[in-house]
Amino acid sequence: AQSVTQLGSHVSVSEGALVLLRCNYSSSVPPYLFWYVQYPNQGLQLLLKYTSAATLVKGINGFEAEFKKSETSFHLTKPSAHMSDAAEYFCAVRGGTGFQKLVFGTGTRLLVSP
Amino acid sequence: NAGVTQTPKFRVLKTGQSMTLLCAQDMNHEYMYWYRQDPGMGLRLIHYSVGEGTTAKGEVPDGYNVSRLKKQNFLLGLESAAPSQTSVYFCASTYEGRGSTDTQYFGPGTRLTVL
Numbered sequence: 001a002q003s004v005t006q007l008g009s010h011v012s013v014s015e016g017a018l019v020l021l022r023c024n025y026s027s028s029v030p031p032y033l034f035w036y037v038q039y040p041n042q043g044l045q046l047l048l049k050y051t052s053a054a055t056l057v058k059g060i061n062g063f064e065a066e067f068k069k070s071e072t073s074f075h076l077t078k079p080s081a082h083m084s085d086a087a088e089y090f091c092a093v094r095g096g097t098g099f100q101k102l103v104f105g106t107g108t109r110l111l112v113s114p
Numbered sequence: 115n116a117g118v119t120q121t122p123k124f125r126v127l128k129t130g131q132s133m134t135l136l137c138a139q140d141m142n143h144e145y146m147y148w149y150r151q152d153p154g155m156g157l158r159l160i161h162y163s164v165g166e167g168t169t170a171k172g173e174v175p176d177g178y179n180v181s182r183l184k185k186q187n188f189l190l191g192l193e194s195a196a197p198s199q200t201s202v203y204f205c206a207s208t209y210e211g212r213g214s215t216d217t218q219y220f221g222p223g224t225r226l227t228v229l
């Protein structure tokens with residue numbers, strides 16, 4: 001079975017500071033990993049996804065994530081936070097090929113202060 | 115191209131009442147999903163469908179029923195609402211070819227309160 005753990009339900013950064021949101025996964029097969037973002041009162045939208053093509057994945061809005069198999073991690077980073085990055089971020093895992101359901105983490109709320 | 119739409123956006127029910135949430139997608143996706151989102155628990159899968167006329171249970175199916183009579187629509191029903199079903203409900207869809215890593219596209223959500 002697949003699972004993800006997001007460390008920290010809330011992360012606070014200052015505008016311009018580095019953003020680091022942590023995600024560790026568990027999967028019995030090579031995983032496909034996703035980061036989604038949810039802005040207030042909206043649905044989720046995809047930030048980026050790892051599908052085994054490259055371990056460093058670049059997404060929208062300047063975010064990127066690195067797949068580290070040895071650490072079973074897929075942390076999300078952005079070099080410089082912007083006020084508009086304030087949102088909730090979800091890591092998700094899907095295992096193997098064929099149809100597999102997505103399993104979501106509990107989410108991390110990013111707060112950005114001026 | 116509207117993507118995934120959900121009706122209604124908000125609803126307040128009394129315990130024991132029934133209602134149906136409608137999800138529609140115009141992307142010709144095969145797979146559709148219903149999730150609920152509760153604080154501190156992330157998204158949990160209620161039911162899903164891998165094609166027209168098919169449905170399957172997800173992680174938390176009790177108290178809900180679904181139907182997929184048309185490929186573009188996925189209905190979520192609550193026969194007898196309970197306060198524990200107060201939540202935000204999201205519908206999603208994906209093309210989901212064999213071995214696909216397709217993105218799930220989400221609707222804007224329905225905020226349901228059961229009194």
